[in-house]
Every structure is written in structure tokens, then in C-alpha cells.
Amino acid sequence: MPHVTVDGCRLHYRLDGAEDAPPLLLIHAVGVDLGMWAPQADRFAGRFRVLRYDHRGHGGSDVPVGAYSLDRLGRDAVGLLDALGIARTHVAGLSMGGMVALWLGIHAPDRVDRLVPCCTTAYAGGAAVWDPRIAAVQAGGMAALADGVIERWFTPGFRKRAPGTIAGVRQTLLGTSPEGYAGCCAAIRDMDQRDAIGRIAAPTLVISGAHDAGTPPERGREIAAAVPGAQFLALDAAHIANIEQPDAFGAAVEDFLG
Template sequence: MDSRTVTSITTGDGVRIAYRFDGEQDKPVLLLSNSIGTDLHMWDGQVPALTEHFRLLRYDARGHGGSDVPSGPYSLDRLGRDVVELLDALDLERVHVLGLSLGGIVAQWLGIHVPERVDRLVLSNTAAYLGPPQQWERPIAELLEAPDMRATADMFLHNWFPARMLQADSEVVEGFRRTLLATQREGVAGSWAAVRDYDLRRTATLICAPTLVIAGEHDTVTSAGHGKELAAAIPGARFTVLPTVHMANVERPAEFLDAVMAFLDERP
């Protein structure tokens, strides 16, 4: 398959999951897992540098991008099994995993439930718990009742990026806006339900893969405190804080890549 081709698998519950490879086949595979409201292009800025060392496997979570958008709430178990079924279909026994935000929550699930499939784990701008659950009910209901994604897109962008990027008419930010506006509300609401219902505070202690936790100093979605707590729960985890809001890979790409590469290239 051409590494630039987006193709798909179909999961056991009949949902099509879109994915693509970038990079040479003889390099170790690094799986990238995305934030809610984004697609696999959220990593475009990191692809050139990462493909010097890895074969990248990017995918669109259910409800996003080129993947199907089933209605109703999603569960973290289902989002995690989507990844396992993707790895099975591609005959990938073991991969590095880098996840940001919800992608970091899915990455935690993989480290807990299928540790034999995970080599090294990078958990960026994420948390083991984002409760209490009832705080998610109103946003989910309001989103499903809204006429479109405009208000939700504005909210996401203000949570993801610093004011200087929002005020600069950044083409990068506008790309994220276009993706948000093209995302179906059911996909975001279903994913919020997965966040509402998950709690990995106890089971994160079962993660045995070498782990790096990255937090954003100014992140109001998953705070530096969330990151510190997560790193403390995972045996032997490293913890680093970058001077960012939520999308650390976009706001500070050089520092983000330095942290990720130093960790993934580290010899046992």
C-alpha cells in the first residue's frame, strides 16, 4: 500500500475506521492517537521529523474524519478495541503509542488492557480522570440540540490554543477550525460520553510500558496537575511540562518533538 493512501478497516461492530501509514516499512511503528474534534491531520506538522525514525500509523477515531459516525454514546473500551482491531488487521504485534487528549486516554487503555502490544508510551495533555461525570451531561445535550458546530468549534479552539495564535489569523488554527466544522456533532457527543464515563485512576497503576507524560503549563482542559497525578500513578513514568495550552504538538512543535524523540530513542 502506498504510504500516502488513506484506507480503512471495519471493526467487529461494523464501523469503518480510516487510517494511513507514513514512512518506510523497515522502521519501528509509532501509532498516533488524536484529540476529540480532530482527525489524523492534527499530526501533519510532526510527520516529517517523526518519519525519519518511525513508520507512522495515523487513524481517525470513530465519529471523526474519514471514519464512520455511529450515533449514541461511545465507550473507552470500544475506542480502545478499535485500535486493537486496527493493529490486528495490519498484523502489527507491538508498537510505540503517542496519544494526545482523548488519544492519550485511549493510549492509557492500551497500556492497561493490552500491554503486550505497547512498546513505549507517550501520554500528552491528558488525564486519568476528568470527572465528575455529571458535568458532561449539559454539554452533550446542548451540542446535540445545536443547529451546527460553530459554537463548539469556537469553544474548542479557545481551549486548545493561546490568544496570540487565535488573534494572528493562523492558517494552522484555521485548519483545525475547518476540521471542527466538518465534524458531525454525533461524533463529538459520543466521544464526550466516553470521557464522561471513564476513570483510570486506579488501573493506570497497571501500566508497565516505559511512559512519558507531557503536560501543558497553561492547559485548562487537562491541567499540569492532571499530568502530574497521572505520571505519579504509572510506575517509573517520566513527567515533563511544556509552556503550552492544550495542543502542545501544534503550539510548541520543536519542544514537543524534542521531548518525544529523546524518550522514544532512549535505549533500554
């Protein structure tokens, strides 16, 4: 597995597509890994140089001890781009990945061509929402959260018609480091980008899941209203829209990136 080291943390990454194709950075949600993008990876690699990576605390990346910050996760992404010699890239991120994507649009505008924050929010509710989740995973591991996460992430209809996909996501969740999950939950807890997203200058498409209870479409519309010129799209999905509606999601992103 290829890795780069950013500030002492080894990050696992994967590159697909032609070396001379336009770069596209895909940033995954908390609790899973770069495999979350499997429904779109081959499709996107036909037109882009697709870069996926595992957040610190996830997948094949290191698991530093302690709470992380969104700034830390954002600087991980910049450090990865630096290590791979990628000066500018399209960026798409979902859930926590969307929060990192927004961070890049705010704090590293020279690195971002077009921006696609998905099923995400500029503020996720703070300690009242996230401290209980951190406490639960610290006490009972990922098994304490898996059922609730799956219910929030996918509509009942999708869970019924795609049991194999659901089983695979559950397996990835259960295999995630509890320490890494808690560390990233702290980053989400402490994040508040509401006053900063208006500075994003990159052309932006905000995608939401119409049935997403965790980051409902209203949060996506708020981002789109704050970012100058941003577009908004709601898909017939819950939180992990790229898995529940893979073709519609892939087509929307490709159409926007051009």
C-alpha cells in the first residue's frame, strides 16, 4: 500500500487514471475508508487522475493518539497533495470529507479548481451531539455505534434491496479504529465554518441527500446560499448518497467538473 508521511503521520492513498488527466481528490466520511468511493472510482478514473486516501485514524493510515481538529485534517490533505506534486485539483468530499473539502476551499484556495461538498454541513451541532458518540465508542468500540450509523446513513428501502452493500459498509465500520473514529469525531464536534464559507471562490456544487437526517438538505442549501455562485442538488438518498445513488451521483459530479 502506498503511503506518504505528513507531520509524522503515515497516510494511505491510492491513485487511479491517466497520469496526465486532471486531478480529482476524493475525501471519505468518518468511520469508513477510501473504499467508500468504489462506486465512482472506475468511472471517474476514465476522465480524471483520481486520488483517494484514508484519513488519519482510518483504513491503512496511522492512528495518532488524541483528539484531532478539522485544521489538522485539512493540512493532511494539503500535505498529501504536496508529497505527490499536485498543485491544483478538483475536490469532492462527503460528510466529514465534505467538511475537509470546505476547509480546503477556505484555507487553500490556490489548490482547488472546482469544489463538491456532499451530504455535509458547516456546523455539526457541537459537544451536545458529538461528546456522547465519542463516549460510546470509547466505552464499547465501534460495535456500540454500528447499527445506529447504518440506519442514519441509508434509507430503509436501500437497506432492504442492497443487503450485500450494507454488510460491506458495516464491516468497514466495525474494522475502523475506535481511537481514530473518536479523534475525528472531535474534529467534527469542534468545527464551525459558517462564517468562513462565504470566502470560498472556487466554483462549487453542493450535493445533499433528500432523506439525510444527519446533515439534512437544509444544511446543504445554507452552504450553497453562502458560497458565491454555488449550485445545489438533492438526490433521492440518505447520508451516503454516492453509495445509495451511485449513477446519479457520478453523473452530477462529472457534469459539474466538465
